[in-house]
Amino acid sequence: EIVLTQSPATLSLSPGERATLSCRASQSVSSYLAWFQQKPGQAPRLLIYDASNRATGIPARFSGSGSGTDFTLTISSLVPEDSAVYYCQQRSNWPPITFGQGTRLEIK
């Protein structure tokens, strides 16, 4: 089973700042990694797929990078509605499909 480790667990930043979220895989997942955003009381929403491609309707301030075992989700200029929990997910080697434990992003 591929384990995804996200860091930091919590991130607290101000509007306009840049957020950098990390996801590390226990073995290579090539570029088969996605990022999801989940706001309180809502279902997760796909942000990034294949490591670096934005899903339909996702603002350009969200970007993904990385391949192999190290991945990054960057939010270039934070706005209050970016406050959420962010999860990475792999399906390079499945089953099982696995998720990271999440990073909580707080906007001050």
Place this chain on the structure above:
Amino acid sequence: EVQLVESGGGLVQPGGSLRLSCAASGFTFSSYWMSWVRQAPGKGLEWVANIKQDGSEKYYVDSVKGRFTISRDNAKNSLCLQMNSLRVEDTAIYYCAREGQFGSGNNWFDPWGQGTLVTVSS
């Protein structure tokens, strides 16, 4: 508009059974893999099971193998999860999710339903 609506959640005693359903609309249901993903209260996401377009392939996370069964009815645009021998640790919101195909040919969860809460408690 693509919509996924789960139902069937509720309170059940340990050892009991529950059947979840997911009604799909706004897309050609029979063309997509479908998944169930769960989230225990205050915890992260855990993939539970998925099923191929024609139902010929099904996969499960180890913790539910032999207890849960995923199925689909393409004529009714419906996805189901039969859950038997339920345990306290199965308590979670259960989401159904479409596995959309994207550039690499890989599948990604998009979109998700709003979820249905399953509580296993005596």
